[in-house]
Amino acid sequence: MSQVKTIQDENLPNWLPQLTAQGGPRFLQIADALQAAVAEGSLKPGERLPPQRRLAAQLDVDLTTVTRAYDEARRRNLLEGRGARGTYVAAPKVELTSILDLSMNTPPPPDGADFGDMLKQGLSQVLMRADSDLLMTYHLAGGSESDRQAGAKWLEPMFERLDSRQLVVCPGAQAAIAALILALTEPGDVILAEPMNYPGLRAAASQFGRRLITVEADKHGMVPGMLEAACRKHKPKLVYLNPTLQNPTAITMPERRRRELASIAKRCKLRIVEDDPYWLLADAPPPPIATLAPEQVYYISTLSKCLTPGLRVAFVLIRDPQERERFLVALRSFALMAAPLTAALATQWIFDGSADALMAGVRKEARLRHRIARDILAGRYSGAGDGLHVWLELPAYWNSLQLARAADSEGIAVTPAEAFAAGSGSANAIRICLGSIKDRGRLQAGLQRLSHLLARRPESFSAAVV
Structure with a gap:
């Protein structure tokens, strides 16, 4: 049905929308209408829904579409089946754990994504095509050739064509950062x-006995003149940059600033670790620094931040073969592979x-969640509308530790x-993660509660004594 279907049946439930060819899968249109009706109160807990066959006939869709819609609504805890008596609007789910977690930076679950089904299909294809013995043994070369080719394909939006031999497959970005520090620096060396x-950078630098020194940043990221001055003063071996939707400030460094920093790195013979987990989630991001100074930059792209944390796979671009081998030796000292x-599952996908x-x-859901945050946080929201987190500067009457404690009590x-500050200074801000709460309604509730908290002054709180 390519034409717009107008609902004309006067007996049709008034909560259903017009189903359109442009509105996405029809089962999701029905499920979304159910969710909206429950949220607005036009469908109340305990109310009986039409039998699936009757609703399918009224909507002029097949029974499978309505069945999928009801299943999706059950997955969202909107409906409950009562056997032969039919399907009813569920009572609100009581959350035994009241914590609304806005602290963990994870990708939000997309609408309609069934990870169980994806895993079954992906793993069945892997097992069908791969030697199971190879899947259960050691891989010491930084990933199989097919894994590295998958990495080259994944990085095509950033680099167009890459030689897969220049890539190393790692168990996540943290392992890659630690291995680069071990491979490229010595104890006592300075990292900027x-x-x-x-925080993972600071943890690794401290654990390995390297000195982390900060360089001033502005609204566009690290300040070029300050980087050059730090190079003259400290003779650093590495500079760490997270230039796209930076964690935690959510700043995306513009291309001009990237070019300036790349030029300084070349002049100072300074190597750059470019940790770029959010590039594919950004709206029209500038080219990676690794495209501007290919011989100076070690580029890290992880799947955990743009797909799902369960895929602990990162691709590291290291162009020099000797440095690549040193990196692998360092990696094997603590993570092996x-x-x-x-x-193999990441490669299949x-x-x-x-x-x-x-x-x-994930990108679509993240943008939707940014719109929710913008609406609720109003004038306090300063994000760009993409990525996984918001950096929220606080009113003067709050400080960030005080606010975090008050939020926890709420x-x-x-x-x-x-948590992100290196050195003595710190911003008066908090990071809010928009993907860690699976249910959009609970996210909205958490943001509203936080907004109310921000509007109140600390002195209005009194601790209960129990």
Whole structure:
């Protein structure tokens, strides 16, 4: 049915929308209408829904479409079956754990994504095409050739064509960062980074006895003149940059700033670790720094931040073969390899298109959640509308640690700026993650609760004594 279907049946439930060819899968249109009706109160808990066959006939769709719609609504905890008595609107689900987690930076689950089904199909294809013995043994060369080819395909939007031999498959970005530090620096060496940066970098640098020194940043990222001055003063071996939707500030460094930093790195013979987990989620991101200074940059792209944390697979671009071998030696000292079965699943999804479809769904859901955050947080929201997190600067009457504690007492988990600050200074802000709460309604509730909290002054709180 390519034409718009107008609902004319006067006996049709008034909560259903007009089903259109442009509105996406029809079962999701029906499920979304159910969800909206429950949220608005036009469908109330305990109310009986039309039998599936009758609704299918009224909508002029097949029974399977309505069955899928009801199944999807059950998955969202909107409906409950009562055997022969039919299907009813479910009572609101009581959450035994009241914490609304806005602290974990994970991709939001896309509408209609069935990870169980994806896993079954993906793994069945892997087992059909791969030697099971190879999936259960050691892979010491940084991933199989097919895994590296999948990495080259995954990185095509950033680099167009890559030689797969220049890629290493790692068990996540944290392992890649740690191995690069071990391979490219010595104890006591200086690593430069922005003042607000990824805590995993600081943990690895500290564990390995390297000195992390910060370089001033502005609204466009690390300041070029300050980087050059730091190079003269500290003789650093590495600079760590997260230039796209930076964690935690959500700043995307413009191309001009990237070119300036790349030029300084060339002049100072400074190597750059470009940790770029969010590039594929960004709206029209500039080219990676690795395309501007190919010999200076080690590029990391992880699947955990744009697909799902369960895929602990990262691709690392290291062009020099000797440095690639040093990296592998360092990696094997603590991680040995990416799990072959996980890497094979990632490879299958990349080649069969599942990864692209999932990422498109994550991108769409993330943008929708940013719109929700913008509406609720109003003038306090300063995001760009993409990525997984928002950096929220606080009113002067709150400080970030105080706000985080108050939020926790309200059942909301957020991350204060202090968790990301290297050195003595810190911003007065919190990071809010939009993907960690699976249900969109609960996310909305958490943001509303946080907005109300921000509007109140700390002195209005009193602790209960029990």
